[in-house]
Amino acid sequence: MVPGSAGAEPPPGWYLRDEGTGTLYKRGRLLGEGTFGRCYQVTEVTSGRLYAAKVIPRARLAAVGIGDRVERERELQCRLRHPHIVRLHGHFTDRGHFYLLLELCSRGSLADILRARGRLTEPEVRYYLRQLLSGLRYLHGHGLVHRDLKPSNFLVTERMRVKIGDLGLAQRAAPPGRRWGALCGTPSYLAPEVLDRRGHAAPADIWALGCAVYTALTGHAPFEARHRPELFRRIRSARYPLPPGLSPRARALIAHMLQPEPAARPGPARLLCHPFLTQVRDWATRGTRGTPRDTRGSLPVAPQGFTPHTLPPRACHSVPIFVGQEPLCWILRGCGCVPVTPAGGRAPPQRT
Structure with missing residues (x-):
């Protein structure tokens, strides 16, 4: 979850109880806010284990789309087991709230790091990108499209490992002959085919990840504009400025990931073999x-x-x-x- 406005709802109590198991959790610091809930660090009282609890007021679950998004995230994430995907440990409800109990990533997100640093060095981007591509390869291998890849959804653990989080917009890949044409995600990271309602498949995730790589290396998104029509025009043209400080291999990687035609973008497995990631270690x-x-x-x-x-x-x-x-x-x-x-x-x- 990213900083935002979760509304004026009061926070849950200091102690949260899972009535189904009797487990008691103590609420800790606020980790972030989203459009429909907040995320807190919580401690399981008996064991001392730490988690991140995504807390959604039950009244908000009745809003159009929110309940479906939360249920989709719960249903998909409970089946995923990968070192670079945030793990869902459980869920429960009380009178006022619904809770998703997630793996704690105590260092925040790559968006937090970029806010503090401005941009990252190429070795750091290479370090994080290998892990993200590994997680994305797993998702795509299970027939899932994330649909909202961006730095604020790349979460960093205490040991400085990065994990893909927030599967609220994730969707199973469309079967042959069909396509999911919904316009969803973060505007600056939308692929051209998504804007044109030609489908939101796995290549759109590669585009979004390419935008994130560009953002991490330069400190700003490749496509920016004050007004949406101009932003979308720039995305469709696939033209973006390349700062002179980037290495030739970094430029080539970005160009591969930001190909305007979805079929021209390499998948995670091929990207892991790209010279930017396989050069002298x-x-x-x-x-x-x-x-x-x-x-x-x-x-x-x-x-x-x-x-x-x-x-x-x-x-x-x-x-x-x-x-x-x-x-x-x-x-x-x-x-x-x-x-x-x-x-x-x-x-x-x-x-x-």
């Missing part, structure tokens, strides 16, 4: 001679081809310095020093 294996330096001229830094194995929590609010464990080992080895393992012991000898 560990820059230190090339040795330390000629290693690029940061702006201070002291620390070796990773070129754009580097893919980090993980990201530090500080990456949520500031640019991380890419001097990883493996590069540091190679630097020490090149200086005649003995590398040290994370546990503090000596690293095993390297074979040559």
Whole structure:
């Protein structure tokens, strides 16, 4: 859920009880607000387990479309099991509210990170995109189209892993000979065929993810305009500015994902093999001679081809310095020093 206006309804009580199981939860901090509900961190009292509870007033479920959307999310998400898709742990109701008990992603969303950072580096985008494509490949493999992929629906866990969330608009792919022509999703991320009511199938998810990649790398969406008709005209033309700072492989990736014709867009499996994602993963294996330096001229830094194995929590609010464990080992080895393992012991000898 993203910041917004959930209305003036009072929050639920400090303690929430699942009458079906007798489980008691304590309500914690507000995580976000959407158009029809709020999301809170909750703690299961007996076990101490943490969850994210999406709380929807029961009165709102009667509104046109909202009840169907919540039920669709519950029905679809309860069957999904993938490390990069937010897991639904359960649901229950009380007199005033309906609750979806979800996996907690305590670092917020990529939209939150972009608000704090402005934009991300290419290694970070590569790190997140691999995980998102893995989750999207799973969804498409199960015949599902998300229909609302965007940074605010990419949620980050305590360990800095990213997961696809909010399946409220998800739909099963249309059977052969049919198409879902509904206009739904976030305007700036809608594919041309969706605007033209030619169907909202898996390629529309690739388009939306391409818009998200562009946004993460540049700090703004590829298609922007003050008025909807102009925005939709720019989307249909598939013309967008490319900042000079992007690498050729990043430009090529975006161009592949933002093809105006749906059939020309590669699926998640092919995108995972794109040169932007398969280029050199560990820059230190090339040795330390000629290693690029940061702006201070002291620390070796990773070129754009580097893919980090993980990201530090500080990456949520500031640019991380890419001097990883493996590069540091190679630097020490090149200086005649003995590398040290994370546990503090000596690293095993390297074979040559």
